[in-house]
Structures are given as structure tokens and as C-alpha cells.
Amino acid sequence: MRLRRRSKKSQVMSAVGTYLKFKAMAKAFKTARKGVKGLAAYKATKAAAKRAPRPVKALPVVAGVGAAGAVAARRKRQHDREPAAV
Numbered sequence: 001m002r003l004r005r006r007s008k009k010s011q012v013m014s015a016v017g018t019y020l021k022f023k024a025m026a027k028a029f030k031t032a033r034k035g036v037k038g039l040a041a042y043k044a045t046k047a048a049a050k051r052a053p054r055p056v057k058a059l060p061v062v063a064g065v066g067a068a069g070a071v072a073a074r075r076k077r078q079h080d081r082e083p084a085a086v
Contacts, residue, residue, distance in 0.1 A: 006014075
């Protein structure tokens with residue numbers, strides 16, 4: 001049984017196809033690695049939030065309410081200063 005020789009064009013196309021497959025696999029692995037890192041960071045943040053004491057959890061909410069109250073008070077003071085229309 002005699003083996004057939006492959007043409008140069010066929011050899012080049014095979015090499016290009018193999019290269020593209022390896023590049024695609026490398027990108028897939030890189031994406032998967034980034035996803036795993038992101039998931040680990042999310043879980044770590046979530047776990048840290050669970051371990052945080054109660055006042056620390058409520059701090060952003062309290063700060064937001066305080067800021068909103070300050071803005072409302074400032075607007076009320078400015079509204080009171082406007083001269084009355086005659």
C-alpha cells in the first residue's frame with residue numbers, strides 16, 4: 001500500500017487550521033480563568049459582608065439618608081429666602 005503525498009497547499013491549510021484551534025482554546029481557557037477569578041472575588045466579598053458587624057452593613061444606607069436629608073434641608077432654606085412676588 002502506497003502512501004499519498006499531501007500537497008504544499010494542503011499542508012499549509014492544515015497547519016493554519018491547527019494554529020487557529022490552539023488560539024481558540026487558549027482564549028477559551030483565558031476567559032474561563034477570568035470568570036473563575038471574578039466568581040472567587042464575588043464570593044469573597046459576599047462572605048466578608050456576612051461577617052461584617054451590623055452597623056458596618058447599615059453604614060452606606062445611613063450615609064445615603066443623611067446626604068439626602070442635607071440636600072433637602074438646603075433646598076428648603078433656599079426656597080424660604082426667595083422674595084415674595086407682589
